[in-house]
């Protein structure tokens with residue numbers, strides 16, 4: 001990682017949590033001494049817990065955000081949540097295009113780009129998730145799939161891309177305990193950075209996600225184009241999440 005990029009460790013709680021457990025988790029994150037690290041930390045929580053998270057983390061160095069955003073600013077869109085609403089709860093980040101949403105909610109590459117744009121319009125930092133399936137990797141298509149997924153995002157222009165975070169999450173590594181090797185991840189991260197091209201590509205944070213644990217974080221973070229992690233399961237256990245950031 002070059003000196004210009006700060007390391008970022010983001011938790012994705014997915015559809016986990018309840019008021020009582022969240023309080024314990026957030027308090028444990030707040031109680032941990034963090035003076036020695038310059039690593040940025042954040043948590044992306046389910047919509048109903050944004051208020052609780054905002055209240056708990058306000059004034060701390062830990063950021064928070066959501067896991068999805070509507071492409072619409074407001075209107076008759078039952079069940080949707082707008083960027084303006086996320087801003088009301090002082091969200092910094094919003095995940096867009098997580099593979100679970102691409103797979104289970106049929107989110108297209110274009111829709112993911114539209115969501116990234118909606119996030120930027122609302123003043124949020126979109127964390128654009130990309131990643132190939134196992135079949136695609138086995139077919140040697142990892143980089144071409146990611147290039148295809150990123151194309152409509154890159155079409156938003158370099159000024160927009162500079163305000164984003166990209167997360168590479170190979171689908172076969174999510175929740176499986178099977179992490180990409182640092183070399184496998186680095187290869188894709190370098191391809192992503194090459195795809196970003198142009199001015200500023202060196203500044204964009206590119207996170208790795210997929211079974212990141214304290215035991216494998218350091219070797220992943222040692223790679224030149226891996227700027228941090230998007231953490232699922234391990235972000236639900238304060239000591240594991242903190243150990244990754246440390």
Ligand SMILES: O=C(CO)COP(=O)(O)O
Pocket residue numbers: 012098169173174175176177209210211212230231232233234
């Ligand atoms: O999907 C992920 C984060 O967005 C990764 O999840 P796990 O860390 O549980 O594999």
